[in-house]
Amino acid sequence: MVAGSDFTCMHITSRRGYLASIAGASAIGVAGCMGEDDDDSLRVGVSQHLVGGDWVTAFYEAGEMYAEEQGISYNVVSHDEDSAEQVTDIQQFVAEGYDAIIAAPFDEAVDEAINEADDADIPVFTVNDPGTTDAIKTFTAFGNAEAGETCGELMVESLEEQYSDQDEYTVLHVRGDFNQASNARTDGFDEYIDAQDNVDVVDTIQTNWSIEDSQSTTEDYLSANDAPDGIYATNMTCGIGVQNALDRLDLDAPAGDDDHIVHTQPDAGPDVNPLIEDGYIDAAVDQPAHFYIPLAIQQMLDYFEDGDDALPQPGDTVDEDDYPFDPIEYEGTQLWENPIWAPAEVEEHDGHTHVLTAGIVVTDENVDDPGLWGNIWG
Amino acid sequence: MSTSTIIDNQLERIPERPVLILLDNMIWPILAVISVLVLLAVPRVFTNTATLRLMLFAAVPLGLIVLAESICLLSGHFDLSVGAIAGFSAVFTAMVLAEWSLVSNPILGVLIIIGVGCAIGATNGVMIAKFGMNPFLQTLAFFIIFGGGKLALTTQPISGLPDGYTAPGNNAVVAIGILLASFALMAGIFRYTQFGQAVYAVGSDEESARAVGINTERTIILVYTLSGFFCAIAGLMLTGYTGIVSPNIADDMVFPAFAAAIIGGISLFGGRGKLLGALGGVLLLSIIETSLNVGGFDPTLIEVVNGIVLLIAILLYNMKANIRKQVLSAGAGT
Numbered sequence: 001m002v003a004g005s006d007f008t009c010m011h012i013t014s015r016r017g018y019l020a021s022i023a024g025a026s027a028i029g030v031a032g033c034m035g036e037d038d039d040d041s042l043r044v045g046v047s048q049h050l051v052g053g054d055w056v057t058a059f060y061e062a063g064e065m066y067a068e069e070q071g072i073s074y075n076v077v078s079h080d081e082d083s084a085e086q087v088t089d090i091q092q093f094v095a096e097g098y099d100a101i102i103a104a105p106f107d108e109a110v111d112e113a114i115n116e117a118d119d120a121d122i123p124v125f126t127v128n129d130p131g132t133t134d135a136i137k138t139f140t141a142f143g144n145a146e147a148g149e150t151c152g153e154l155m156v157e158s159l160e161e162q163y164s165d166q167d168e169y170t171v172l173h174v175r176g177d178f179n180q181a182s183n184a185r186t187d188g189f190d191e192y193i194d195a196q197d198n199v200d201v202v203d204t205i206q207t208n209w210s211i212e213d214s215q216s217t218t219e220d221y222l223s224a225n226d227a228p229d230g231i232y233a234t235n236m237t238c239g240i241g242v243q244n245a246l247d248r249l250d251l252d253a254p255a256g257d258d259d260h261i262v263h264t265q266p267d268a269g270p271d272v273n274p275l276i277e278d279g280y281i282d283a284a285v286d287q288p289a290h291f292y293i294p295l296a297i298q299q300m301l302d303y304f305e306d307g308d309d310a311l312p313q314p315g316d317t318v319d320e321d322d323y324p325f326d327p328i329e330y331e332g333t334q335l336w337e338n339p340i341w342a343p344a345e346v347e348e349h350d351g352h353t354h355v356l357t358a359g360i361v362v363t364d365e366n367v368d369d370p371g372l373w374g375n376i377w378g
Numbered sequence: 379m380s381t382s383t384i385i386d387n388q389l390e391r392i393p394e395r396p397v398l399i400l401l402d403n404m405i406w407p408i409l410a411v412i413s414v415l416v417l418l419a420v421p422r423v424f425t426n427t428a429t430l431r432l433m434l435f436a437a438v439p440l441g442l443i444v445l446a447e448s449i450c451l452l453s454g455h456f457d458l459s460v461g462a463i464a465g466f467s468a469v470f471t472a473m474v475l476a477e478w479s480l481v482s483n484p485i486l487g488v489l490i491i492i493g494v495g496c497a498i499g500a501t502n503g504v505m506i507a508k509f510g511m512n513p514f515l516q517t518l519a520f521f522i523i524f525g526g527g528k529l530a531l532t533t534q535p536i537s538g539l540p541d542g543y544t545a546p547g548n549n550a551v552v553a554i555g556i557l558l559a560s561f562a563l564m565a566g567i568f569r570y571t572q573f574g575q576a577v578y579a580v581g582s583d584e585e586s587a588r589a590v591g592i593n594t595e596r597t598i599i600l601v602y603t604l605s606g607f608f609c610a611i612a613g614l615m616l617t618g619y620t621g622i623v624s625p626n627i628a629d630d631m632v633f634p635a636f637a638a639a640i641i642g643g644i645s646l647f648g649g650r651g652k653l654l655g656a657l658g659g660v661l662l663l664s665i666i667e668t669s670l671n672v673g674g675f676d677p678t679l680i681e682v683v684n685g686i687v688l689l690i691a692i693l694l695y696n697m698k699a700n701i702r703k704q705v706l707s708a709g710a711g712t
Contacts, residue, residue, distance in 0.1 A: 050677055075674045083535075083624045084616055088436040089671065095428035096672060108535050109620035178533035178625055 041073045045093030047086050048104040050078040054270050055236055055289055058373045059128065063293030069328065070297060083109035094120050100300050102293060105131035107180055123303055125296040129180045134351025137303060138311055140295045142359040144181045147266040147285040148188025150359060151232060156196055158262040158282040159230050162255065170202045172228040174218055174242055176209040176235060185234045185266055202228055207238055214241025219248055227251055227261060236267035243275055254279030268362040270378035276367045285359040288341035290373045295341065295355065298323045312355055314348035331376060338371030394705050401698050405642050405658035408694065416665055420673040423665065429672060435550040437664040438557045439619065440634055441657065442612035445560055446605040447635040448656040453601045454581035454648025455513040458632055459502065459520035460609050465628030466524035467494040468613030472536040472623040475543060484542030492610045498524065499606015503599035521632065528625050537622040547618015560608060565653045577601060581648030638663050641691040
């Protein structure tokens with residue numbers, strides 16, 4: 001019995017030692033992966049989404065690179081498209097005493113956390129998604145509603161060119177989930193089209209913006225209904241999914257071809273640009289995504305230097321003279337060399353400043369522009 | 379066997395008891411070890427009281443959903459619809475209060491959200507117990523129905539809720555108190571009442587439980603109703619936490635709920651585990667996630683780390699069963 005107990009204890013002890021070693025090694029590994037804080041540098045907390053393909057990669061990496069250029073201590077957390085999680089993340093930044101916060105609010109639920117940051121004298125700058133509280137210092141992005149509206153204009157122009165013998169046109173609207181950006185792109189497009197007498201949105205189908213869901217949902221719809229004259233897809237991956245569906249149904253044809261279905265959308269990108277070049281997508285309104293967080297950081301640095309007066313004011317127009325960028329070498333290109341974000345119109349919405357960057361209309365004539373994020377992160 | 383031999387044998391077994399107790403409550407030493415490691419690597423998780431308070435506050439909704447799931451698991455059943463019940467009951471009640479304006483009294487609002495959660499939970503229980511539906515399939519169906527049902531009710535966040543309704547979830551002390559009280563109450567019920575014993579018995583072997591006179595149908599229905607109740611409370615806490623109800627509220631909570639329950643020692647096969655252990659699982663997941671966020675860990679790797687933690691916990695629990703067997707057989711051999 002004693003020998004058996006000894007064997008059992010020895011076995012347990014050796015397992016304990018093994019587990020302790022793993023735990024210790026893991027702790028060392030985890031500690032090694034932790035960001036290091038420089039006590040003298042500004043500490044900026046960033047709450048954003050990290051899932052979404054090439055666009056998000058450009059958005060995220062550009063911010064990280066610019067922060068490093070500026071010597072900023074930069075901590076990014078992902079909100080995983082969960083409002084409660086983003087609320088916690090922002091409150092955590094406040095509790096940790098960060099100097100500033102940059103956030104891409106998932107929805108209005110985050111406003112209260114932003115208010116708390118403001119109460120703690122921590123400035124919050126939003127990017128890509130605006131938020132609706134007046135506690136935000138500035139919001140920087142292209143206007144989603146404006147992009148939707150421009151897509152509407154481009155849709156009508158392209159329909160009239162493609163189907164010059166028709167007086168009326170039908171359009172299928174492929175939208176995303178019901179978040180801020182998606183709702184704004186849908187509303188902007190719908191409001192413009194509703195004002196046109198000759199264009200009718202025959203249906204709106206909803207996807208989760210993933211390529212797979214957009215493809216399968218569009219394919220299902222087109223299998224059961226007449227093909228429309230035009231399709232409005234509401235983001236990069238949605239557009240790719242739509243084109244995949246057209247391809248599978250043998251409905252894809254380039255512009256000028258009799259069977260071409262006009263396609264416009266917000267967002268170009270590495271996989272969208274070839275489709276534009278080949279004429280399958282007529283036009284995209286692209287975002288200068290690789291400038292959003294850098295612009296917010298520049299505004300933040302101006303704010304710390306000269307306060308609220310240093311921030312752009314509603315009615316202003318800002319350009320590369322106001323926010324210059326020193327290009328850096330990245331993936332064989334000069335990142336930020338071409339200020340395609342400019343000019344940006346400054347407006348007021350929901351009690352705070354919106355810096356609405358230029359949206360770049362991408363067609364087959366300029367799809368090779370090296371300043372487009374899709375040609376840098378391609 | 380002489381009296382002295384019996385006594386000697388008992389004395390020789392004493393060292394095994396602490397080991398067995400440790401094994402049955404393994405989450406707590408694991409939590410202690412992880413806490414020490416976090417204290418060394420990212421001390422401000424514990425030294426900054428605001429961070430610590432926020433970590434516990436943020437864990438309340440998940441903790442209540444873990445409690446709901448653990449109750450089902452102990453009875454030997456799954457509930458995949460826990461997040462959907464929490465979300466749907468929150469959205470429905472918010473619509474009643476703010477969009478349809480049918481009710482403005484916050485107390486009535488609380489009763490409504492609880493009623494919705496219990497009704498859905500009870501329906502799960504009836505379908506499984508009375509009609510023999512497979513628990514996995516039944517709760518999967520409700521996961522899809524009520525998860526989608528939120529969108530059918532609204533595509534926009536709902537605000538303008540009565541202050542009294544959001545107050546419990548908006549106050550850290552109250553919310554954390556509700557979480558701890560819920561776990562304490564249910565742990566007491568499961569330990570000291572016939573109902574609790576019946577749940578364990580059903581979870582261990584439903585046929586045998588029925589054979590000894592336990593009303594297994596009623597037990598299962600009550601289990602799922604309780605699960606729905608705590609899911610509704612989780613929905614109420616989430617509503618107060620954010621102040622508005624988003625259409626995606628409580629999305630993606632079912633798998634973290636399973637993870638925390640398993641890490642806390644609740645058996646996937648029923649009949650084993652302690653509810654307070656599940657609370658330990660929630661705390662462990664919260665500490666790890668908070669330390670990774672606060673410590674500036676690469677955000678693209680956080681999910682991977684969470685998964686590795688879950689895997690380690692599962693390996694430890696596999697070893698626990700073997701160690702337990704060895705300890706018991708070593709004791710029996712004396």
